[in-house]
Amino acid sequence: MEKYNHKKIEKKWQEKWEKEEPYKAEDFSNPPAGGEKSYLLVEFPYPSGDGLHVGHPRPYIGMDVIARKRRAEGKNVLFPIGWDAFGLPTENFALKTGKHPKDVTRDNTDNFRRQIQMLGISFDWSREINTTQPEYYKWTQWIFLQMFKKGLAYKASVAINWCLSCKIGLANEEVVDGHCERCGGETEKRQKEQWMLAITKYADRLDKDLDDVNYLEPIKIQQRNWIGKSEGAELDFAIAPQGRTSFVASSSPRNDLFPQSIKVFTTRADTIFGATYMVLAPEHALVQELKTQITNFDEVEKYIEDAKKKTEIERTAEGKEKTGVELKGVKVVNPANNEEVPVFIADYVMAEYGTGAIMAVPAYDERDREFAEKFSLPIVESELVDVDEVIKKVKGEKVIKYKLRDWVFSRQRYWGEPIPIIHCGECGPVAVPESDLPVELPEVEDYKPTDDGESPLVKAESWVNVKCPSCNGDAKRETDVMPNWAGSSWYYLRYTDPANNEAFADAKNLKYWTPVDWYNGGMEHTTLHLLYSRFWHKFLYDIKVVPTHEPYQKRTSHGLILAEGGEKMSKSKGNIVNPDEVVENFGADSLRLYEMFMGPFDQAISWSTDNMVGVRRFIEKVWRLQEKVDVEKGLSSGNEVDGDETLGSILHSTIKKVSDDIEAMKFNTAISILMILVNEMEKKEEVSKENYKILLVLLAPFAPHVAEELWEKVGNDSSVLDQVWPKYDESKIVKDTVSIAIQVDGKVRASIEISVGEAEEKVKEKALSEEDVKKWTEGKKVEKVMYIKGRIISIVTN
């Protein structure tokens, strides 16, 4: 027998797979044996310069096991891969080295592709996509334009994160604890014109439609929390008349312009009798409108300025210490009891949420209480009243608010999809005609943003200056690019028809393949990526270009693989385990088996190279088993379970457990029962060819290379990939006799062998006559004897 040589075997089969493309998914194909389509998706990676570490492939391997099993079950499996390649790290690398981001991306994807292929993942490489290719981002831009046309993409002045030392705008995710992710400097909020996408218009559906999909419960919970639906009421508090006597006295027309009331949002309208003051956000527009009435406006203005200037760090450092200023000269009337109450501005009220104003009820709200105590305001234990009655009485309105904010879609960067808009002095922002798509990224000399934080694209003058598509006058291109979430918001649609030039995908392909049947990805993408792509998908559904209202039927998450010490793997910590080395030393099959065996798929777990020898030994055991197989003997085709009764029960329960566990992502226990089966086979003088073949089919999803090699060795012409997934016989799993435990007063004292069908009375009788049982029941009265069929007998004495 030749020794198991992982290098030789893995190279041989990978070359074969590359040539023969057995994993290619066929559009509209109707595979045999209950074959339906099965679209399995993993999050496509960002090809960083560091290459893969052993944590990356965990989800690929897990989904690969499922893909391989489902193919064997006769399903038409689509299991694609691509590259989410726009983004900052590539741009930063280009900035540092002067190498074009396009070239950086190409080198990195080449390396990633090599590493993934080395693991024998059964991706359909014929559908590989890359978000940075113009043929791809043409359609990212096209979708943006449809949103623009429907008014869902708009420009607004919003507060962005500004790095004080880099002097550039940062995305939220680039700010860590108030510090710039790149330079570690402090950040503050700045107002800037940005493209926004109106995701909040979809907030209710994004929340409600979670009922229709099969996501793991924690994923749904996290999405719901992020959307932050809350039901409450908007109530008007009239501005007290004495504050505006001058206006009332005069018959000035300006009186009509003067605000009459302030609207608050509350979820506790029932506490309105305890509302002893009101608070507005410092940015609230009414503060400026009431300027003439506010007697201490200097003080107020100073507070507003200070609030604006505060950096994130300062705000965090101050903790929950409340600050604020009263708007002297302004009072409002509590509509429930007609009492006048004072008005404050304070930064604990957010301008963007609700109405930017609250009625403060210090008796029931901790934050209001804290503020009231600091400013010596009355705290009134009020009577609670019926919410509906209050709303009716004060002429309020029931409303639903969401924490979800519109999506800031602009980045003042280079390496992203150009936003396909042209700004014209006459016509305003105009969509680039669809026939002119894609708007390709121009060449620039320097990828650095300008000093005032504009995109490096402003320096590409010949690209920027164009004619207005509408009036043909002089106009300028939008120089902001899209965030890296854009390309990943719809990529799963492109896989269904990746080379289409007429549409992002043909309607027939979409109808056949979508929705994605199973999407696995990291928990860290649950709030942003998952929500963004659900939003885009719903929009595409509304404009009738996709057939389903949700993109993903099922969503699961994998746990991170941590370094041996339990810390996250990172280049800076120098604790990265490189899969190249692991594959070199142990082989891809061992790496695959180990990652599936090391622990529950959805939990974080520390890497341990020491523990890898276990699965390697297992593979070698399977390898050596070939010696126990008589190749000449037995059937040469099919994989019927044979009549070897000594293996019968374990064989059938292995088929059942492996089948069930793979679908439940309990890969670790699937492998453990395969190990038990192999240990049993090892004890035998001879293993039948049929049973060995079953073992190989069950093993193939986990360790495809060695399974193929052994399949060939035991004398089968066809590939293990062409085999039908074995079926188990429930009746063969059940054993004739079973050992059951006998408890006396809650403690196990003996166990007896009984035949499965044995009558209850007989079993009880048998149990009570056991010597080890008598010992414990002697001299006591047996009160009760319970028999839980096939499991346990419980005897209770007094």
Next chain:
RNA sequence: GCCGGGAUGGUGGAAUUGGUAGACACGCAAGACUUAAAAUUUUGUGGGCGCAAGCCCGUGUGGGUUCGAUUCCCACUCCCGGCACCA
């Protein structure tokens, strides 16, 4: 603070969802093979007492429900992840 997830031998973990806790694997110990080592292999391996049969304890802590609890309920401790003044 809020929302998730978790805690089981020396280690990673398993437990038919209320029914013999510790499957499978790593490590360790002793033996076999070998001139020797590696590889392989056999046996043992939760803790305590005992020559042994066996007994007692044991799933983060404290209580509860039950014939029976790792599993259900109540209170708490610690660890990991996310959000964070959202009215």
